Amino acid sequence: MKLYSLSVFYKGATGVNLLKAAYDVSSFSFFQRSSVQEFMTFTSQLIVDRSQIGSRAAVKEQDYLCHVCIRxxxxxxxxIADSEYPSRVCFSLLDKVLDEFCRQVDSIEWPKGSPDVIRYNGLEAHLAHYQNPREADPMSKVQAELDETKVILHNTMESLLERGEKLDDLVSKSEVLGTQSKAFYKTARKQNSCCDIM
Incomplete structure (x- = not known):
C-alpha cells in the first residue's frame, strides 16, 4: 500500500488553481520522478475540473486510484494511491487536510494563491504519516486486529479437527447437546451431503 500524492486545489469559475501539493515519488526511478510528479499534478487538476462541487469520487487510472473530494x-x-490503499482512509485524510487548510489559509487567498505563496505545511507530514494506513487510521487498525483474530480462530478450529476427531463423533458423544439438537445436526448433514461422491 502506497500513498503517492496529496494536493489541495481551488475550483473556481475560471478554472482549477493548485494551492499546495506534496509527493512521494521515491519508488520511481530517479529519471522518472519529475515526469511522474507532473503527471500526478495534471491528473489531479483534470479530475477536480471534471468533478462536481460537493462531490467525492475515486477514479481508477491503471494501477492507481485518484480520490477527489470537492467541498x-x-x-x-x-x-493518489495504489489500488490496494483503502479508499475510506483516503477520504478521511482528505477531510482532515481540507479542514486544516481551511483553518490555516484565508479563503481570500484561494482563487489566486500558488504553492509558493500559500503558507500551509501540513501536506508533507500527512503524506508521511499516512503511508501505513493501519497505523494512521484507528478504524484500519481495529479492522486489521479483527482480521488477525478471525484467522487465529479459523486456524484453531482446523487444528482441533485435524487431531483425527470428526465433528460427527463429537456431536454424537456430546452431553451438552440434547436429542433434538443431535437429530437436527444429522438431518442437516444428510441434506447437505447430496453433492458428496459415494
Missing amino acids: NDSLSGVA
Missing part, C-alpha cells in the same frame, strides 16, 4: 466552498483535495 461546497470549492476547496478541493486529491489523494
Whole structure:
C-alpha cells in the first residue's frame, strides 16, 4: 500500500488553481520522478475540473486510484494511491487536510494563491504519516486486529479437527447437546451431503 500524492486545489469559475501539493515519488526511478510528479499534478487538476462541487469520487487510472473530494466552498483535495490503499482512509485524510487548510489559509487567498505563496505545511507530514494506513487510521487498525483474530480462530478450529476427531463423533458423544439438537445436526448433514461422491 502506497500513498503517492496529496494536493489541495481551488475550483473556481475560471478554472482549477493548485494551492499546495506534496509527493512521494521515491519508488520511481530517479529519471522518472519529475515526469511522474507532473503527471500526478495534471491528473489531479483534470479530475477536480471534471468533478462536481460537493462531490467525492475515486477514479481508477491503471494501477492507481485518484480520490477527489470537492467541498461546497470549492476547496478541493486529491489523494493518489495504489489500488490496494483503502479508499475510506483516503477520504478521511482528505477531510482532515481540507479542514486544516481551511483553518490555516484565508479563503481570500484561494482563487489566486500558488504553492509558493500559500503558507500551509501540513501536506508533507500527512503524506508521511499516512503511508501505513493501519497505523494512521484507528478504524484500519481495529479492522486489521479483527482480521488477525478471525484467522487465529479459523486456524484453531482446523487444528482441533485435524487431531483425527470428526465433528460427527463429537456431536454424537456430546452431553451438552440434547436429542433434538443431535437429530437436527444429522438431518442437516444428510441434506447437505447430496453433492458428496459415494
